[in-house]
Amino acid sequence: MKKAVILLSGGLDSTTCLALAIEQGYDCHALSFDYAQRHRGELQAAKQIAQFFSLNEHRIVQLDLSAIGGSALTDLSLEVPDYQQSDAIPITYVPARNTLFLSYALAYAEVIGAYDIFIGVSSIDYSNYPDCRPEFIEAFTKMANLGTKFGAEGGHFLIHTPLIHLSKAETIQQGVACGVDYAMTVSCYQLTAEGKACGVCDSCEFRKKGFVEANVPDPTVYV
Amino acid sequence: MKKAVILLSGGLDSTTCLALAIEQGYDCHALSFDYAQRHRGELQAAKQIAQFFSLNEHRIVQLDLSAIGGSALTDLSLEVPDYQQSDAIPITYVPARNTLFLSYALAYAEVIGAYDIFIGVSSIDYSNYPDCRPEFIEAFTKMANLGTKFGAEGGHFLIHTPLIHLSKAETIQQGVACGVDYAMTVSCYQLTAEGKACGVCDSCEFRKKGFVEANVPDPTVYV
Numbered sequence: 001m002k003k004a005v006i007l008l009s010g011g012l013d014s015t016t017c018l019a020l021a022i023e024q025g026y027d028c029h030a031l032s033f034d035y036a037q038r039h040r041g042e043l044q045a046a047k048q049i050a051q052f053f054s055l056n057e058h059r060i061v062q063l064d065l066s067a068i069g070g071s072a073l074t075d076l077s078l079e080v081p082d083y084q085q086s087d088a089i090p091i092t093y094v095p096a097r098n099t100l101f102l103s104y105a106l107a108y109a110e111v112i113g114a115y116d117i118f119i120g121v122s123s124i125d126y127s128n129y130p131d132c133r134p135e136f137i138e139a140f141t142k143m144a145n146l147g148t149k150f151g152a153e154g155g156h157f158l159i160h161t162p163l164i165h166l167s168k169a170e171t172i173q174q175g176v177a178c179g180v181d182y183a184m185t186v187s188c189y190q191l192t193a194e195g196k197a198c199g200v201c202d203s204c205e206f207r208k209k210g211f212v213e214a215n216v217p218d219p220t221v222y223v
Numbered sequence: 224m225k226k227a228v229i230l231l232s233g234g235l236d237s238t239t240c241l242a243l244a245i246e247q248g249y250d251c252h253a254l255s256f257d258y259a260q261r262h263r264g265e266l267q268a269a270k271q272i273a274q275f276f277s278l279n280e281h282r283i284v285q286l287d288l289s290a291i292g293g294s295a296l297t298d299l300s301l302e303v304p305d306y307q308q309s310d311a312i313p314i315t316y317v318p319a320r321n322t323l324f325l326s327y328a329l330a331y332a333e334v335i336g337a338y339d340i341f342i343g344v345s346s347i348d349y350s351n352y353p354d355c356r357p358e359f360i361e362a363f364t365k366m367a368n369l370g371t372k373f374g375a376e377g378g379h380f381l382i383h384t385p386l387i388h389l390s391k392a393e394t395i396q397q398g399v400a401c402g403v404d405y406a407m408t409v410s411c412y413q414l415t416a417e418g419k420a421c422g423v424c425d426s427c428e429f430r431k432k433g434f435v436e437a438n439v440p441d442p443t444v445y446v
Binding site: 059061062063064065067068069070089093094095096097098099100103104106107108110111130131133135136139140142143144146147148149151152153 | 282286288316317333362
């Protein structure tokens with residue numbers, strides 16, 4: 001079985017992405033980040049999901065982004081805004097987050113001999129984060145193959161983005177077909193201590209709309 | 224004064240790079256990484272160098288690469304080899320190290336509003352590390368500008384590599400001209416607890432040769 005490294009946040013997208021990678025026959029090594037995000041609910045979800053799919057390996061990497069701040073997701077003094085339809089990049093953007101996550105995945109992949117990396121980014125129904133766009137992924141792939149021993153010696157790392165052109169509803173439909181139980185996943189940026197989603201942040205908004213459009217019952221518990 | 228982020232390992236190259244950035248008039252914010260490297264001598268050197276140049280800011284970021292391993296610099300069960308003239312990439316290569324370091328620098332730069340990042344890589348007198356080559360830096364720059372808010376909104380991050388085409392001797396000459404005291408810097412991959420350099424690893428070899436060719440007294444204490 002070919003090894004793959006999967007970035008697993010514990011959210012709807014990365015969980016679907018993991019399910020699709022498993023469906024494609026990869027031996028999946030999941031990587032999650034404890035990056036001082038606002039709540040730990042998504043890390044607990046990631047652990048549960050890794051167990052659910054009986055992964056051989058799930059690593060949680062400490063990455064202190066609160067020392068850097070600059071985002072409502074890592075700086076507790078900033079408030080998470082309610083969803084607003086806009087082309088602007090909201091304050092929940094975390095500087096260079098996917099660049100950092102993919103860089104770590106790349107290092108890990110090279111060490112374990114995995115040349116396929118999966119990330120559940122989407123450029124449809126998203127918050128205009130620049131590091132979710134196809135052109136970013138393409139540029140990262142090129143850089144990854146120039147900056148690594150494996151790439152420099154003629155190998156090729158591939159970054160798989162199976163959701164990049166899917167709406168949230170299509171993602172949910174694909175996940176359901178692969179047996180994903182979305183009750184395990186956490187999308188909300190400001191989950192309560194009791195595990196309830198706010199229902200008003202960007203992430204909740206896209207998720208709620210996705211379940212409605214997919215005609216799939218939404219298992220999320222909202223406040 | 225324009226802000227710049229400088230990757231500062233405490234070695235000969237990054238210290239020269241810092242001195243050149245200061246010479247160019249940048250307000251330098253240095254970033255070092257505690258990445259479970261074999262010895263802490265270079266981090267102590269980095270601190271001393273930051274003080275010497277009276278930097279306003281020097282952050283040391285914890286980055287656990289020993290959990291990943293795969294390099295003689297992060298996995299203590301692997302031995303650091305003596306220098307050998309070769310075109311191969313040696314076992315001291317750390318998977319995706321500069322990708323990770325630059326990604327962190329990018330995140331930090333975007334948060335503090337610095338659009339200039341300095342890294343002291345050289346593709347002359349080096350260990351064939353792929354992430355020291357101009358084509359890697361070029362690809363990283365492109366990726367950085369596609370993956371960040373600043374870049375997506377029309378800004379441009381620039382990665383400065385003032386040493387990339389310099390021999391070690393030329394680097395030393397430029398550093399001396401900028402007032403660098405190389406006694407503060409640490410290059411050896413396996414510094415002893417007493418702060419003595421091994422004199423036989425790749426990094427010692429390039430450094431020794433550099434001082435000889437530059438006709439500058441070598442202040443390094445060897446075992």
